[in-house]
Every structure is written in structure tokens, then in C-alpha cells.
Amino acid sequence: MLDIKGIWKTFNAGTVNEKTALRGVDLHLDNGDFVTVIGGNGAGKSTLLNAIAGTWLVDEGTISIDGTDVTKLSEHKRAKYIGRVFQDPMMGTAATMQIDENLALAMRRGKARTLRTGISREERENYKELLKILDLGLENRLTSKVGLLSGGQRQALTLLMATLQKPKLLLLDEHTAALDPKTAAKVLETTEKIVGRDKLTTLMITHNMRDAIAHGNRLIMMYEGKIVVDVSGEEKRKLTVERLLSLFSQASGSDEADDKLLLG
Amino acid sequence: MANFIGALPGAASQGLIWGIMAIGVYITYKILDVADLTVDGSFCTGGAVFVMLFGAGVPVPVALLAAFGAGLAAGLATGLLHTFCGIPAILSGILTQLGLWSVNLAVMGMKANVSINVNDTANLNKLWVSLRFVTSVGDGSMPFYRHPIVVVGVFTLVVIAVLYWFFGTELGSALRATGANGNMARAQGINTDVTKVLGLMLSNGLVALSGALLSQYQSFADASMGRGAIVIGLAAVIIGEVIFSKIFRNFALNLLAVSFGAIIYYMVIQAVISLSNINTNYLKLISAVIVAIFLTVPYWKGKYLSKPVKKGGLPNA
Numbered sequence: 001m002l003d004i005k006g007i008w009k010t011f012n013a014g015t016v017n018e019k020t021a022l023r024g025v026d027l028h029l030d031n032g033d034f035v036t037v038i039g040g041n042g043a044g045k046s047t048l049l050n051a052i053a054g055t056w057l058v059d060e061g062t063i064s065i066d067g068t069d070v071t072k073l074s075e076h077k078r079a080k081y082i083g084r085v086f087q088d089p090m091m092g093t094a095a096t097m098q099i100d101e102n103l104a105l106a107m108r109r110g111k112a113r114t115l116r117t118g119i120s121r122e123e124r125e126n127y128k129e130l131l132k133i134l135d136l137g138l139e140n141r142l143t144s145k146v147g148l149l150s151g152g153q154r155q156a157l158t159l160l161m162a163t164l165q166k167p168k169l170l171l172l173d174e175h176t177a178a179l180d181p182k183t184a185a186k187v188l189e190t191t192e193k194i195v196g197r198d199k200l201t202t203l204m205i206t207h208n209m210r211d212a213i214a215h216g217n218r219l220i221m222m223y224e225g226k227i228v229v230d231v232s233g234e235e236k237r238k239l240t241v242e243r244l245l246s247l248f249s250q251a252s253g254s255d256e257a258d259d260k261l262l263l264g
Numbered sequence: 265m266a267n268f269i270g271a272l273p274g275a276a277s278q279g280l281i282w283g284i285m286a287i288g289v290y291i292t293y294k295i296l297d298v299a300d301l302t303v304d305g306s307f308c309t310g311g312a313v314f315v316m317l318f319g320a321g322v323p324v325p326v327a328l329l330a331a332f333g334a335g336l337a338a339g340l341a342t343g344l345l346h347t348f349c350g351i352p353a354i355l356s357g358i359l360t361q362l363g364l365w366s367v368n369l370a371v372m373g374m375k376a377n378v379s380i381n382v383n384d385t386a387n388l389n390k391l392w393v394s395l396r397f398v399t400s401v402g403d404g405s406m407p408f409y410r411h412p413i414v415v416v417g418v419f420t421l422v423v424i425a426v427l428y429w430f431f432g433t434e435l436g437s438a439l440r441a442t443g444a445n446g447n448m449a450r451a452q453g454i455n456t457d458v459t460k461v462l463g464l465m466l467s468n469g470l471v472a473l474s475g476a477l478l479s480q481y482q483s484f485a486d487a488s489m490g491r492g493a494i495v496i497g498l499a500a501v502i503i504g505e506v507i508f509s510k511i512f513r514n515f516a517l518n519l520l521a522v523s524f525g526a527i528i529y530y531m532v533i534q535a536v537i538s539l540s541n542i543n544t545n546y547l548k549l550i551s552a553v554i555v556a557i558f559l560t561v562p563y564w565k566g567k568y569l570s571k572p573v574k575k576g577g578l579p580n581a
Binding site: 096111117118 | 445450453
């Protein structure tokens with residue numbers, strides 16, 4: 001489904017702030033894989049997701065989604081294949097627009113925007129049904145401005161928007177990190193529900209090792225711009241925090257893992 | 265006082281005309297979240313194109329359409345400078361505005377001022393709006409529907425209706441999303457460069473249309489007629505918002521509030537002029553002060569008079 005071959009990305013090349021964030025990352029995801037991504041600050045997790053989403057173009061390497069080479073495609077063109085939820089709850093929705101208008105925008109992801117009506121009556125009824133999966137009562141507030149919602153509600157809505165048009169790839173960039181623990185758990189639960197229902201190929205970054213272990217069928221750990229640990233299948237199911245830390249120490253040849261990863 | 269009352273229909277007509285420009289400013293400033301300074305140039309472009317074409321015998325509706333088209337082109341220039349050349353929006357607008365100064369003079373045959381011959385009655389009667397019609401309707405020599413307030417009022421309502429429809433379409437929603445949250449718009453597959461250019465074009469098209477109506481109303485176009493237009497546009501947007509935001513919620517009504525804002529602005533200016541015998545040279549200063557006051561009021565209100573706002577979130581969110 002997703003094929004990444006040898007991608008490199010350097011920011012601020014040639015200046016004192018030069019930072020090589022990705023150093024030859026290879027990654028292959030099968031259809032229906034739910035992969036959690038973990039790593040300390042600056043390990044390159046978000047950079048990897050942004051590279052796939054096309055926030056900017058990579059310096060080297062290729063990225064293809066479901067057989068289509070998207071390496072040179074701009075962000076809005078790749079959106080046809082990709083659903084995204086950002087870390088910042090403010091980033092995934094338009095605050096000054098209504099809930100139903102936001103959903104209508106998401107419903108047209110990857111399609112030409114014409115002079116047809118932006119939202120039809122049948123659509124609205126449909127959204128009411130779809131919002132019920134979030135279990136937040138938003139189905140009764142269809143015409144409320146999204147800016148009135150809490151961070152958790154906005155993240156849940158963004159998640160629904162990202163999956164409204166079934167994406168070939170779902171990218172979740174620490175989408176629960178800015179939420180309080182209870183809300184984060186609820187959004188994660190909804191994530192599981194939707195990903196499971198639609199069998200979505202998913203890449204989920206998390207700061208939380210327990211979440212990384214508890215969710216998905218595969219776990220990758222990044223360190224200094226590379227994937228250093230890649231666990232799947234039976235091994236992933238039996239994974240513990242201790243085992244993960246020792247895997248990391250072996251792979252990176254460093255003991256600094258503990259603090260960096262646990263404290264994030 | 266009698267002076268002031270007598271000047272009211274004229275002030276209201278002018279306010280309505282500037283209101284169409286202000287609706288254009290609303291599209292960039294409020295919807296796209298861009299301060300577009302092209303306006304000061306494109307307003308005159310509309311006037312210049314209209315006066316020259318009308319002078320050459322082109323029918324009024326065609327000349328108005330051409331003015332609108334010239335505005336679209338001005339917006340396109342700013343839009344491309346901003347998106348394709350990566351120049352910050354505010355600077356792109358300033359560049360286009362500066363360039364338009366020469367373009368406008370060239371359109372007017374290298375003259376700073378071109379008039380419409382309104383002493384020729386046949387010519388005058390071809391116009392849709394004119395200052396002279398205010399008195400003609402007043403003394404009964406013309407039917408009431410030729411009054412500039414009626415004609416420009418209908419224009420305004422048509423513009424608002426078309427915009428209301430447009431911003432409800434898929435494309436219009438994409439434009440609103442671009443202004444509300446560019447990241448989100450791109451993540452939903454919207455080419456935000458295209459929508460920004462489109463918004464700037466639409467906005468300047470309306471601004472130029474307004475310029476065309478004003479030059480028709482005052483029967484001349486002048487190279488400096490657009491100077492300070494952006495300030496008047498912002499004044500109208502903000503006055504409309506400050507006064508009507510509590511009662512007008514609907515998008516179409518918000519646009520109507522902008523138009524009312526422009527009328528109120530002109531009434532205030534007219535009141536200052538006719539009640540105080542002030543030298544009209546101070547008009548620009550007065551405009552700047554009025555706009556500054558209306559920009560300050562909402563800020564201070566929020567800062568010193570804020571009540572705790574109920575956020576509307578559910579407890580289980």
C-alpha cells in the first residue's frame with residue numbers, strides 16, 4: 001500500500017541550523033496495516049509523516065501509495081489518497097465554519113470543487129448518522145461553529161473528516177497528545193473503532209509507549225532520522241515496555257533511550 | 265442643519281456605491297484573511313475603463329462588465345505575485361496598486377482626469393446613475409426608480425445574492441476554508457493557491473465595478489479617486505460588524521451590514537463636513553480617525569468589558 005524507498009530530508013541546508021531529519025528511511029506498509037510510530041523528540045517521526053503527506057518535497061528517495069508514485073505531487077493532490085489528523089486540535093478543522101460545512105469539505109476530498117451546492121439536504125441527514133460514532137452528541141449540533149467545540153471534540157471531528165472519504169492511508173500525528181488523559185483515551189477508542197470498521201492502512205505517531213504497544217499490528221521506533229526497531233506479528237503482541245527499551249538500546253547502541261522515550 | 269439634511273440622499277447614494285467596494289474588501293479581509301491593498305488602484309481602474317468606454321459609445325452594461333473584467337485582471341496580478349512568486353500578500357497588493365497608477369493613466373489617455381459629457385441630455389439619460397438624477401427625481405422630472413439609491417440598491421442586492429449563492433457552492437466553500445484554515449484546506453485536497461487567486465480576483469472585480477459606478481455617478485474618473493479606498497472599505501466592514509453583528513447572523517445579512525456600514529460612514533463624514541465648516545483637506549485625517557476609533561472599540565470592549573464566555577463544549581468531550 002505504502003512504499004517508501006530511501007528518503008532523505010535536510011532542513012536549513014548550508015546554515016548553522018542545518019538539520020538532517022530523515023536519513024534514508026525505507027518503509028513498506030501492507031494493506032490494512034496499523035503501524036504505531038514511536039521515538040524521542042527530533043527522531044524524525046513527524047518529519048516522516050509530513051514527507052508522506054507532501055507538506056514539502058523530500059530531497060532524495062521515492063514515495064508511492066497504492067502503486068502511484070506521489071514523490072513529486074503537491075500536498076493538495078496527495079490529499080486524494082491520504083486522511084490526516086494533526087497534533088494541534090486547531091489545525092484539522094475550520095473554526096469559523098459549521099460542523100456540517102467542515103464535513104462537507106472533507107466529503108469532497110480528492111474531487112473537483114465545482115459550482116454545485118456545497119452541502120445538500122441528504123448529506124446533512126447522512127452526517128447526523130455518521131457523527132453518532134463519535135458518541136459526543138455532535139449529531140444534534142450540526143450547524144454549530146466548530147470554534148465552539150472543545151479540543152477533544154475537534155480532534156474526534158477531524159478524525160471523522162479524515163475517514164469520511166475512505167483514505168488509502170490514514171496519518172495520525174500524535175493526535176491525542178494535546179488532550180487530557182480521559183479525552184485522549186476516548187479519541188483513541190474512536191480511532192480503533194473507525195480504523196477497524198473500514199480496515200484502514202494507518203500510521204500513528206504517539207509519545208506514549210503503552211499506547212504504541214496496545215494499538216496496531218506493528219510498531220516502528222525511530223532514532224536520529226532512521227527506523228531502528230520494527231516489530232510485528234506475534235512479537236508485537238507480546239511486546240512489553242522493558243522489551244521495547246532493550247530492543248532500542250541494542251539497535252541504537254545507546255542507553256539514553258529510557259528518559260527520552262519515557263518522558264518524551 | 266438644512267445643509268446636512270439636503271445632502272443626505274447624495275451621501276446615501278455614495279455610501280451605497282462605496283458599499284459594493286466594501287463588499288469586495290470583505291471577501292479578502294474577512295473571508296480570505298488577507299489585507300489586499302490592490303483596492304486603491306483597482307477602484308480607479310474600474311472608473312477609468314468605464315469612462316473611456318462610455319465616451320467611445322459603448323453601452324453602459326457592456327462598459328460596466330468591462331470594468332468588472334479589468335478588476336478581475338488586477339486581482340489576478342496580485343494573486344499571482346502572492347502565490348506564484350511567493351511575495352507576501354500585503355506587498356503583492358502594494359506592488360499591483362503602484363503599477364496600476366501608470367496603467368490607469370494610460371487607460372485615460374495619459375490624462376489625470378477624464379469627464380463624461382453630461383451637458384448633452386441624450387448622453388446623460390443613457391447613464392444608469394448620476395448625481396444629477398438625485399435632483400431630477402426630487403423635482404419630479406424623473407420617475408423615482410431612476411434615483412441612485414434605488415438603482416445602486418438593486419445593484420447591491422444582486423451582488424449580495426450572487427455572492428450568497430457562490431459562497432454556498434463547493435468552490436465557494438473551498439474559498440472560505442482557505443481563509444479559515446489553510447492547513448485544513450490543503451489536507452482536504454483544496455489547492456489553496458487557486459482559491460486565493462480566485463478570491464482576490466472576485467474582490468477586485470467588485471471594487472472595480474464600484475469604481476465604475478462612482479465615476480458614472482460623479483461623471484468623471486480621476487487618477488487619485490481610489491486613494492484611501494481600502495480604508496473606507498475597512499471602515500465599512502468594521503462599522504457594519506460593530507453595529508450589526510448582534511442581530512445579523514446570516515452570511516447575506518453580514519454582506520448587507522457591510523453596505524450599511526459604508527452608508528453610515530458617508531453620513532458621518534457628511535455630518536462632519538456640513539455641521540462644522542471644516543476644510544475638506546482634513547477629510548483624509550477624519551477618515552483615518554473614524555476608522556481607528558471603530559477598530560479600537562471592539563478591541564477595548566473585549567479587553568475591559570469581557571464577561572466569562574460559555575464555551576459550549578459538552579462535559580464528556
